Amino acid sequence: MTAWTRRLRAFFGIEYALMLTYRAEILLWAVATCLPLIMLGVWSQAAESGDFVRSPAWMARYFIAVFLVRQVTIVWVIHHFEFLVVSGRLSPQLLLPVDPVWRYAVAHLAEQACRLPIVVVMLIGCLLLFPTAWRGDAAVGPWAPGLGAVAGGVLACMAAFTLRFVLQYTFALLAFWVERVAAVHELVYLLILFASGMVAPLEVFPAAARDAVLWTPFPWLVWFPAKLLMGESAPVLRGFVTLGGWILVLAVINRVVWRCGLKHHSAMGA
Amino acid sequence: MRRYGKTLCRFWGVSVAAEMEYRANFVISCLTTVLTLGGALFTVGLLFQNGHTPGGYSWPAALTVLGVYTLLDGLQQTLLAPNRAALTEHVRSGTLDFVLLKPMHAQFWLSLRRFSPWGLTDVAGGLALVAYAGWCLGVSPRAALTGGVAVLLGGVILYAVGFLLATLTIWFVKLYNITIAMSALLEAGRYPIQAYPAVYRAFFTAVLPVAFMTSVPAAALRGEAGVWWLVGLAAVSGATFGASCLFWRFALRFYTSASS
Amino acid sequence: MRAVVVEKLSKTYRVADKTPGLRGAVRHLVRRRHRVVPAVREISFSIEPGEVVGFLGANGAGKTTVMKMLTGLVHPTSGTVRVVGHEPRRRRAALLRQITLVMGNKQQLVWDLPAGDTLRLNAAIYGIPDAEARRRTDALCGALGLGRDQELTQPVRKLSLGQRMKCELVAALLHHPKVLFLDEPTLGLDVNAQTAVRDFVRRYNAEHGASVLLTSHYMADITALCDRVIVIHRGRLHFDGRLDELAARFAPERQVRVELADPADAGVLSAYGAVEKVEGRAATLRVARDDVPGAVNRLLSRHRVVDLTVADAPIDEVVEKLFADADADASADAERTA
Numbered sequence: 001m002t003a004w005t006r007r008l009r010a011f012f013g014i015e016y017a018l019m020l021t022y023r024a025e026i027l028l029w030a031v032a033t034c035l036p037l038i039m040l041g042v043w044s045q046a047a048e049s050g051d052f053v054r055s056p057a058w059m060a061r062y063f064i065a066v067f068l069v070r071q072v073t074i075v076w077v078i079h080h081f082e083f084l085v086v087s088g089r090l091s092p093q094l095l096l097p098v099d100p101v102w103r104y105a106v107a108h109l110a111e112q113a114c115r116l117p118i119v120v121v122m123l124i125g126c127l128l129l130f131p132t133a134w135r136g137d138a139a140v141g142p143w144a145p146g147l148g149a150v151a152g153g154v155l156a157c158m159a160a161f162t163l164r165f166v167l168q169y170t171f172a173l174l175a176f177w178v179e180r181v182a183a184v185h186e187l188v189y190l191l192i193l194f195a196s197g198m199v200a201p202l203e204v205f206p207a208a209a210r211d212a213v214l215w216t217p218f219p220w221l222v223w224f225p226a227k228l229l230m231g232e233s234a235p236v237l238r239g240f241v242t243l244g245g246w247i248l249v250l251a252v253i254n255r256v257v258w259r260c261g262l263k264h265h266s267a268m269g270a
Numbered sequence: 271m272r273r274y275g276k277t278l279c280r281f282w283g284v285s286v287a288a289e290m291e292y293r294a295n296f297v298i299s300c301l302t303t304v305l306t307l308g309g310a311l312f313t314v315g316l317l318f319q320n321g322h323t324p325g326g327y328s329w330p331a332a333l334t335v336l337g338v339y340t341l342l343d344g345l346q347q348t349l350l351a352p353n354r355a356a357l358t359e360h361v362r363s364g365t366l367d368f369v370l371l372k373p374m375h376a377q378f379w380l381s382l383r384r385f386s387p388w389g390l391t392d393v394a395g396g397l398a399l400v401a402y403a404g405w406c407l408g409v410s411p412r413a414a415l416t417g418g419v420a421v422l423l424g425g426v427i428l429y430a431v432g433f434l435l436a437t438l439t440i441w442f443v444k445l446y447n448i449t450i451a452m453s454a455l456l457e458a459g460r461y462p463i464q465a466y467p468a469v470y471r472a473f474f475t476a477v478l479p480v481a482f483m484t485s486v487p488a489a490a491l492r493g494e495a496g497v498w499w500l501v502g503l504a505a506v507s508g509a510t511f512g513a514s515c516l517f518w519r520f521a522l523r524f525y526t527s528a529s530s
Numbered sequence: 531m532r533a534v535v536v537e538k539l540s541k542t543y544r545v546a547d548k549t550p551g552l553r554g555a556v557r558h559l560v561r562r563r564h565r566v567v568p569a570v571r572e573i574s575f576s577i578e579p580g581e582v583v584g585f586l587g588a589n590g591a592g593k594t595t596v597m598k599m600l601t602g603l604v605h606p607t608s609g610t611v612r613v614v615g616h617e618p619r620r621r622r623a624a625l626l627r628q629i630t631l632v633m634g635n636k637q638q639l640v641w642d643l644p645a646g647d648t649l650r651l652n653a654a655i656y657g658i659p660d661a662e663a664r665r666r667t668d669a670l671c672g673a674l675g676l677g678r679d680q681e682l683t684q685p686v687r688k689l690s691l692g693q694r695m696k697c698e699l700v701a702a703l704l705h706h707p708k709v710l711f712l713d714e715p716t717l718g719l720d721v722n723a724q725t726a727v728r729d730f731v732r733r734y735n736a737e738h739g740a741s742v743l744l745t746s747h748y749m750a751d752i753t754a755l756c757d758r759v760i761v762i763h764r765g766r767l768h769f770d771g772r773l774d775e776l777a778a779r780f781a782p783e784r785q786v787r788v789e790l791a792d793p794a795d796a797g798v799l800s801a802y803g804a805v806e807k808v809e810g811r812a813a814t815l816r817v818a819r820d821d822v823p824g825a826v827n828r829l830l831s832r833h834r835v836v837d838l839t840v841a842d843a844p845i846d847e848v849v850e851k852l853f854a855d856a857d858a859d860a861s862a863d864a865e866r867t868a
Contacts, residue, residue, distance in 0.1 A: 022444065024442065024444045024445055025444055025445075025447055028445070028447050028448055028450065028451040029447070029450075029451075031451040031454065031455070032447070032450045032451040032453075032454040033454065034454055034455065035454060035457055038455075038457055038458045038470075041458075041466045041467050041470040042317070042324070042461050042465055042466065044467065045324075045325075045465055045466055045467050046317055046322060046324055046465065049322055051319070051320045051321060051322035052319070052320065052322070129469060178294075179292060180292060180294075180295065180298075183295065183298050183302075184298060186298075186302060187298070187301055187302060187305060190302065190305040190306060190309060191305070193309060194305075194308075194309035194312060194313065199309070199313045200313055200316045204316055204319065205316065206319075
């Protein structure tokens, strides 16, 4: 156990130093994932008319929560892994006595640690721009989630990150066989984009559409953690069971694909 | 002029030949276009529930904006993004040297060298959407012509802003994904500019001229754009294009090609 | 008109100071320190049409920076450059059509496509009609031993390093430039490919009367191709003249190789000069330039000599010594001023 923690800490140290040298890119990535803030503009303005079931303050709060969830669940392992395979740099990593997946996972955490200050600044900016988000309005009270809600939200974010990581890493492993896996995964990302509640809260979906997407893993990646962070009621049990179940299934598939991929990789003499 | 035309043909011939190695991409790009358009239509549709009209737009009017956005997004994927990526890659690996040594306008080369046919599915999707919305609205041929020119001018702004930002890599090699950040902000162009709060409207008109890329050309297409908006569009596209040329020439003075 | 004229050319770079490690990275984030590094200091020289000039200097001496200023890629901090009468940094087409740059560590060929595609592209860029381009390609390929239907039709990534460099040369010379800048063109090549490239450059120079400025870490390239060499060290010009003068100036000793009828004895031979090595009956001595006739005379009269040759010290040793001298001068200067 101590050997493991030592190893992970060493990984984190070097990845954090590396990520610090990439701080300009990380700033740009933070800006590049600002879609929830664009949708915040659209939906809070739309809610001003009173044509929707939720108030402008609720919309602003929802999309700021989505923004936070989005920031802590950014996964880019597929681009990194595809580069490693195509450029032939994976092979030296395979010689190490540690499965490289730990290195990639730690790199994501290090990158998030580097991005944190930027996220905080952007968050403060949003709260200043939309004061009703925390103050509340006639329809909703101030933004004061209980300790349990925050803990649940953080846990849900971690689960969502894990699921996205395992999902993307499983697709990334296909790079052993096919080229341009990132383009294939883009299709999955589009599903996440439109079905997860990132571009519109599930509350404004027609009832049939809402029920349908709730059977997919996507809303649990964004809408569910965001609802918890808002301090609103959410199907907690169903959420965590769905997230956990998908993580488990994909992890098993991932290990199988990894073994086959390695066999294929060594057979190609790469 | 003929030399440039012939070179352009060869450029694109070489690019398409290289892309044909990945023919499965055609299926992927078709699926991507269908999914993106479907998702966007769904999202815009959500805004039209309960009799709501975002920014006072009718459904077909909103579709013109979405159509112009998709069209420009296709242009972006076909020409602009691949060339920006190639430019930053040239700077990173130092092969910009070879481009600069050719007796050819370097900005022409760096803006048009690559051609990725996979973005054409988005161009087609955008055109179809615009055509459908235009048919619903009964757009006059004259408005369609003005709109076509306006869309081209919007494309020029998109190109110029992207090239301007990509030029920054001459100094800051690590800023190579600045254009990714820009593309993300451009997503705002999917929705009519009038559907945003005032702060957003100001930002997307004066700072990052997204309004001039999609909303204004779409209005011209519907024959609703005022003269001053069209003058503004022409001015902004001329100014950004001129700025991109001047800035590029300025940046070259600082190119050290030190990566060797 | 001279091919290249350089007067008092200087270039300084501004570089960021960065201490390694996490703390260094954080500190750099807070306060950046910059240093001004002079890469090239007041260099002047000129090259005549048809001349082949070797450009020598250790790594980081400023060779590549000078090459890049001559091709207009890097703008000089001060001084003037004229290449075939043009100022390179203006990048006029009239100049660019007459020059070329080949770099051993960078390639212009498109990695995933056959070299033939890049050649066709270059033909269009330089406005060379297709028939003429084909004729030139055949001629260049013939001189390099490349098959137009073999190497040129394979994706570049599948070619060996030697084949790739040969294709690079064809692409770089398709427009028949008058001035060639070759920066380490033989880098990493095996001996056969090196000789082929060398012979090709000599032939091109003879056929087209082109000027060549060549850098190489392989002294064999320099000695085979260049009559004249320019040596720079730490951004300063240290020598400009004929190759044999370089040896005369900087190597005051010559090498005397002698083969005796009897086994050689280092102790006995040291009477004639510094003994470098003894192998059986053969020995190599180092003798001061002026003492060579006397020493040879005595050797021949006192020993049974089978064979005897006198040569300059190997050129790399000469250059090495030159750099060492220059460094010693520099540090002596520094001490004097301190």
